[in-house]
Amino acid sequence: MxxxxxxxxxxxxxxxxxxxxxxxxxxxxxxxxxxxxxxxxxxxxxxxxxxxxxxxxxxxxxxxxxxxxxxxxxxxxxxxxxxxxxxxxxxxxxxxxxxxxxxxxxGCAEYNVRVAQDDEEPLLQQILRDFPEAAELNERIRAGDADPQLPLALGELVAREVEARQQSLSAGLVQALLPFARDHVTHPPTGNDFLNLSLLVPDEQKEDLLTAHTNLSREIGGGIGLRFAGPLPPYSFV
Structure with a gap:
């Protein structure tokens, strides 16, 4: 059988x-x-x-x-x-x-970390503040300028900056979390996630990792969702 x-x-x-x-x-x-x-x-x-x-x-x-x-x-x-x-x-x-x-x-368990842009509005407002070009394009569109190239140009500029900022944030989070792990695996993100990270965490590092999670969640803010799951069976490390 x-x-x-x-x-x-x-x-x-x-x-x-x-x-x-x-x-x-x-x-x-x-x-x-x-x-x-x-x-x-x-x-x-x-x-x-x-x-x-x-x-x-x-x-x-x-x-x-x-x-x-x-x-x-x-x-x-x-x-x-x-x-x-x-x-x-x-x-x-x-x-x-x-x-x-x-x-x-x-003596280890897997912890999964996922990060998503739960609310895009704070990030978009920040980009408009940081990039006068984006702010100018946005104002022209809001004022009724019918140039069909304006929304395309603004969309491309914002998309590039969103991707760059998410990549930078992902790299920073990985760097902050790796000291608590014996090994790690980065998975392709799905849905709204832009980071999907699995950590192989020794039992003695568990509490420090959870503290780091709490501190990072407080620090990043800005419509970003930081989700932890674990302890899990170590599927990612078999």
Missing amino acids: ALYVYSIAAEDHPRDLDGLTGVGSSPSPLRSVTAGSLSAVVSDVSEEIRPKRRDLLAHQEVQEQLMADGPILPLQFGYIAADDSAVRQVLETNADGYLDALRRLE
Whole structure:
């Protein structure tokens, strides 16, 4: 029977699965498949697993409970293996790399930082104050000048400056946060975000990171939204 694979841990990880429910419409019990010094947490599945809310939550709850007892390598949602033998083969083939990754992740959790321009008006007003050319174009448009090139010129100028300022702010935030992290990954931003940063943070740095978040949120202001999530399973560092 096919297996849904949640995560990989060292064989001596407690793997306390009490109270957890697996994925699927009729979830099978969670269990371990062990090969040498590694174990994978799995459950049997007989159906296609889709990213429904219930299954996404079940997947995440398994990761969080396992992570509380030691380092794990969490798999992204939806990983299916053919059977126990296929899982054991992967564990044996990649044992050295998995063990190295577990050692690197020990005592750490992932924190995700996203930054978005929640309100553009303060930034636009600041650009108009800082750039007389932009202010002049804006006044001509407001006064009724029908030149079709004016909105295009103003739009291009503002867009360039918005991008430059967001890039500068992103670089400054990354520089301010990296001292709290053992590693980091910058992801492509989505939606209104212009920074999507994952940090691998040692437990002893957690409180300092949260303090930095509070201070940075207070400092940047100006319609900028700074969002932290964590501690999370270290998906970005597996």
